[in-house]
Amino acid sequence: MQRHDLVIVGGGIVGSFAAYFARSAHPDWQIAVIESRAIGTGATRFSAGVHLPTGSSAHIRTLATRSAQVYAEIDALGMTPAEPGLDAFWVVPGAGLKALAAEANGWTIGPATDAQESQFRASYPDAVLVDDEVLAFGGTARRFDPPQIARQLLQHVGGEGLALFEGVRVAQMRVGNDGDTVLTSELGLELRARRTLLCNGPWLSGLLGPTVADALGLRVKKVAAMHLATGRQPEGEGGAGADGAADGARAALFWPGSDAYIVPLKGRAQHLLSFASREWDCDPDSGRIALSADDYRVAEAIIARHFSDWRPQICGGRVFCDTYAQDRQPIARIHPEWPSVAIAGAGGGAGFRLAPAIAEQAITLLEQGVP
Incomplete structure (x- = not known):
């Protein structure tokens, strides 16, 4: 042995x-x-593979900050680098801005300036803010393989x-x-x-x-994301869009209230929409882990709430499981x-x-x- x-x-x-x-x-x-x-x-x-050192608790913020340091260390060792950073924008109710800012560790999140809002619109021209939501800016999201x-x-x-x-x-x-x-x-x-x-x-x-x-207190939950055929390529991978704005505007958009975010996919005229699937107690070996009708309904509801005339098409996605503690x-x-x-x-x-x-x-x- x-x-x-x-x-x-x-x-x-x-x-x-x-x-x-x-x-x-x-x-x-x-x-x-x-x-x-x-x-x-x-x-x-x-x-x-999206990394941004935030966390809803002090414990998670500590883990995220240390992990960001380690990813920087392996970059220095010549391992796979991240894609170019994505400026992070956040849409939250005005009353929730202070709580959101507390989730950042070692950097700041604050109300977007006029220049930052223009940058945001170059990436997401049809995004809408509803009720008392505000646009905030802060952090750099990095995507890895x-x-x-x-x-x-x-x-x-x-x-x-x-x-x-x-x-x-x-x-x-x-x-x-x-x-x-x-x-x-x-x-x-x-x-x-x-x-x-x-x-x-x-x-x-x-x-x-x-x-x-x-x-x-361990349970297995489905984790899902949709791919959206947006027709907008990341910077350096396409020309100008029909509205004259450069497809090159690179940004990540987070909706903490919807437990969702959207980022461009490298080399594709697509974005990835991450959201919270509602399926628990999955068997990762069942062969039945797949995007469900309910997953599509959740994703479509997020799109309907946060976009107006922009009509991205869901063209599949990715799905797996993970263990959650209580x-x-x-x-x-x-x-x-x-x-x-x-x-x-x-x-x-x-x-x-x-x-x-x-x-x-x-x-x-x-x-x-x-x-």
Whole structure:
């Protein structure tokens, strides 16, 4: 039976960052990453990859700020850079502007100036503000390619001392009297680990089992986004629009009240509309995870509320699942029964945005708990 200093279950963005931090701190460790599909697939494959360091709680703001620092660090190492930054605009009720400004950490959100509103109109000429809504400006949203980053992280830490097991699904997990975890795959492969990190996204609850998952308040929810055929290309990828405005205006638009945002898709005359799907307790292995009629109704309602004559056409989208905690706070903690096992996840659809900090905290917990 193979024995490792650390076994990471899940080769998505969290697991890849966990390997990165573990290898950086402990170059002598024998590390294994087990992924039931391929590195960078699963939920990571469908992530929009949008990063902006905001958060509805102090905990999430701290995670988002640290994650932004780490993404800057891997840029400096020559890993996949983000696309050019998108100026961030926000539409909120006037009374909610102060609360929105408090969600920014290390930067500011404030009422848009006349010049900023003109910039906004160049990107979204048909957007409307209703009731007492105001336009605010602040922050730079960055878009990344999450699957490519996951692969590059493991390439960066690869070589001797790193074992990758793709297409291997863990079926059973137990902890022996010596504290080692024994993980057994569906086909009988066994790995012994001094430390184990579980970060397999929407499959986390299944591996933990219902007793532990329920005790931690974990549920699986569908996460969805629509692609809109807007006919407007990002800057540098098209000419001027019919109204004479440059298609080159680049901006992200956030509606916190609708739990939604819209960003241009690189290389396409399309935008991505992210919104909150209402489907809970999904089975990520059912083969039935798809955009539903209800998803279309939710997306269409957002478009109808926030745009007038602009008639973007929904042309499909992307859909996956993620684990959510009851309090909507991400988890990086030791297993309630096994001190050599850590749990990292419950990103609640923001796993990419918070992945570096979640992974780093989990590795630190394992360092502290297991000499």
